Amino acid sequence: MAFPKQVRLAEMSPRDGLQNEAGPVIATEIKTGLIERLADCGLTHIESASFVSPKWIPQMGDAADVMAGIKRRSGVRYSALTPNLKGFENALAADVDEVAVFGAASESFSQKNINCSIAESLERFLPVMEAAQKHNIPVRGYVSTVLGCPYEGDIAPEQVARVAKDLADMGCHEISLGDTIGVGTPFQAKRMLEAVTKHVPVERLAAHFHDTYGQALANLYAVLEEGVAVIDASVAGLGGCPYASGASGNVATEDVLYMLSGLDIRTGVDLKKLVATGVWISNQLNRPNGSKVGQALKS
Amino acid sequence: MAFPKQVRLAEMSPRDGLQNEAGPVIATEIKTGLIERLADCGLTHIESASFVSPKWIPQMGDAADVMAGIKRRSGVRYSALTPNLKGFENALAADVDEVAVFGAASESFSQKNINCSIAESLERFLPVMEAAQKHNIPVRGYVSTVLGCPYEGDIAPEQVARVAKDLADMGCHEISLGDTIGVGTPFQAKRMLEAVTKHVPVERLAAHFHDTYGQALANLYAVLEEGVAVIDASVAGLGGCPYASGASGNVATEDVLYMLSGLDIRTGVDLKKLVATGVWISNQLNRPNGSKVGQALKS
Numbered sequence: 001m002a003f004p005k006q007v008r009l010a011e012m013s014p015r016d017g018l019q020n021e022a023g024p025v026i027a028t029e030i031k032t033g034l035i036e037r038l039a040d041c042g043l044t045h046i047e048s049a050s051f052v053s054p055k056w057i058p059q060m061g062d063a064a065d066v067m068a069g070i071k072r073r074s075g076v077r078y079s080a081l082t083p084n085l086k087g088f089e090n091a092l093a094a095d096v097d098e099v100a101v102f103g104a105a106s107e108s109f110s111q112k113n114i115n116c117s118i119a120e121s122l123e124r125f126l127p128v129m130e131a132a133q134k135h136n137i138p139v140r141g142y143v144s145t146v147l148g149c150p151y152e153g154d155i156a157p158e159q160v161a162r163v164a165k166d167l168a169d170m171g172c173h174e175i176s177l178g179d180t181i182g183v184g185t186p187f188q189a190k191r192m193l194e195a196v197t198k199h200v201p202v203e204r205l206a207a208h209f210h211d212t213y214g215q216a217l218a219n220l221y222a223v224l225e226e227g228v229a230v231i232d233a234s235v236a237g238l239g240g241c242p243y244a245s246g247a248s249g250n251v252a253t254e255d256v257l258y259m260l261s262g263l264d265i266r267t268g269v270d271l272k273k274l275v276a277t278g279v280w281i282s283n284q285l286n287r288p289n290g291s292k293v294g295q296a297l298k299s
Numbered sequence: 300m301a302f303p304k305q306v307r308l309a310e311m312s313p314r315d316g317l318q319n320e321a322g323p324v325i326a327t328e329i330k331t332g333l334i335e336r337l338a339d340c341g342l343t344h345i346e347s348a349s350f351v352s353p354k355w356i357p358q359m360g361d362a363a364d365v366m367a368g369i370k371r372r373s374g375v376r377y378s379a380l381t382p383n384l385k386g387f388e389n390a391l392a393a394d395v396d397e398v399a400v401f402g403a404a405s406e407s408f409s410q411k412n413i414n415c416s417i418a419e420s421l422e423r424f425l426p427v428m429e430a431a432q433k434h435n436i437p438v439r440g441y442v443s444t445v446l447g448c449p450y451e452g453d454i455a456p457e458q459v460a461r462v463a464k465d466l467a468d469m470g471c472h473e474i475s476l477g478d479t480i481g482v483g484t485p486f487q488a489k490r491m492l493e494a495v496t497k498h499v500p501v502e503r504l505a506a507h508f509h510d511t512y513g514q515a516l517a518n519l520y521a522v523l524e525e526g527v528a529v530i531d532a533s534v535a536g537l538g539g540c541p542y543a544s545g546a547s548g549n550v551a552t553e554d555v556l557y558m559l560s561g562l563d564i565r566t567g568v569d570l571k572k573l574v575a576t577g578v579w580i581s582n583q584l585n586r587p588n589g590s591k592v593g594q595a596l597k598s
Contacts, residue, residue, distance in 0.1 A: 182595075184561070185557070185558050185560075185561025185562060186520050186558070186561070186562065187561065187562050187563070188561060211591065212591065212595050213554070213557055213591055213592050213595055214516060214551070214554040214557070214590070214591030214592060215516060215554075215557065215558055215561070217513060217514060217516060217517040218516040218517045218519070218520040218558060220517070221485050221517040221520055221521065222520065248591055248594070248595075252513070255512070255513040255514075258484070258512055258513070258514065259484050259485070259514055259517060261484075262483070262484025262485070262486065262487060262514070263484060263485065263486050264486070291513070292510065292511065292512055292513030292547055293512050293513060295547070296481075296511050296512055296547075
């Protein structure tokens with residue numbers, strides 16, 4: 001129960017951000033330009049692509065080209081989402097540093113979103129886990145709807161803990177806890193985290209909060225107080241969950257970094273460069289900058 | 300050092316909100332319509348006008364008409380800003396329930412903004428304090444730039460404490476601590492509050508945080524933890540400090556209320572009606588709704 005001295009920011013914009021952008025497919029060069037700029041800001045974990053069927057998410061259809069196009073920077077982890085073995089094999093061929101799988105904490109969400117139970121969804125990851133282990137690729141596990149579900153509302157913390165434990169037991173080295181519809185508030189975030197840490201140590205957990213209801217920073221402050229030291233965020237607040245109403249998606253990396261700096265928590269990320277990157281990508285996509293810090297500090 | 304069970308929301312939109320709106324002077328009927336709707340939401344403290352020379356703030360030139368035009372609801376405190384005795388007399392004639400004076404925590408801000416030292420500015424309030432006492436009108440004291448100043452940067456917590464104590468000693472029943480440029484972060488807010496509570500009990504303090512850097516809810520959470528039980532906010536995030544860059548001003552009342560509800564803190568305010576009020580005033584002013592909750596829940 002102490003604030004961490006250092007936090008790793010896991011940058012979600014190239015994947016969780018761009019995959020939810022409406023409009024035409026974004027040019028590969030913009031994606032690689034974004035990823036290279038993010039690495040130049042000092043971010044050491046960049047979720048760069050999703051190896052999923054382009055029939056499902058056309059915006060991610062150029063995942064292999066993106067991975068091939070980026071100038072890699074040493075010390076940076078370029079990760080990708082791989083929902084199945086085919087995706088994993090493509091990600092492996094594209095030389096990703098880490099892959100990720102995702103389960104839901106809500107049974108209704110799992111059923112309506114991927115047409116199977118939570119248990120079935122986790123079972124489908126077994127071949128990915130096995131292949132990843134064989135090739136010595138670390139796997140990150142996402143749990144969605146940890147603070148609420150668009151179909152069933154509140155989610156019991158124990159239910160989140162169960163799914164997190166299952167993913168950890170399957171071999172995920174890190175579990176990212178996602179309030180993917182951004183409905184949670186601080187006590188709720190704390191209670192959820194307390195339930196999860198009974199099964200998975202806090203060192204292996206990440207907070208992935210969306211800002212749909214403006215609560216993300218308050219919720220992050222509450223879980224930082226419990227020792228969470230990995231935070232997922234997206235520059236300029238890019239992206240969001242298509243199932244949540246409202247305009248906001250992932251919490252903006254700039255806003256998180258500003259708070260962490262004020263709390264004297266080290267990240268190694270340069271705020272000025274990050275603000276410039278948020279301004280640049282917002283201009284490229286012709287969308288408003290979703291970061292308040294970005295708005296306030298843009299020159 | 301415990302979260303309060305109940306919080307009073309002090310609604311700033313008709314004054315701190317509208318006075319900072321650019322564009323043409325807003326019709327009196329829109330102002331009275333806003334105030335009546337806010338009272339109907341369950342808000343019991345509405346800062347309704349500023350009795351200041353219209354030469355200085357044309358947007359507040361109809362303060363007397365606003366006060367005369369609203370249908371008063373019993374149990375609601377309709378307050379107004381009164382920077383000098385003339386303003387106080389006009390406010391008294393308009394039958395306000397509470398008046399307010401404001402000092403800065405930053406010497407540079409005081410000099411550049413009102414051309415006198417902090418000590419001189421407080422001295423100028425003495426006739427107001429005296430007249431208010433004579434007429435049995437409670438006086439609220441605002442302290443601005445409590446977490447940072449656009450001219451001198453960081454502000455020592457002890458400096459805030461000194462000005463807060465002076466205002467309390469002069470007879471202000473409540474002191475509202477304003478991060479008027481929205482630059483603070485949670486530890487800083489806590490440290491400032493700790494310094495102030497050495498001189499003024501927390502029961503007499505309010506938190507008045509702007510959301511320019513997106514930090515307001517996290518900062519509020521941090522001071523709620525220290526027992527603050529009065530929060531200033533503005534529906535739809537109306538207004539802002541003209542000295543701060545960026546688009547955001549006062550933290551949105553909807554976003555604060557959503558968090559408080561999640562923390563099981565009572566306010567007596569109806570979120571659904573408040574969201575509708577934020578949508579209504581945003582439409583009237585033809586400006587974007589600055590509340591994320593308002594954006595997410597608008598129907």
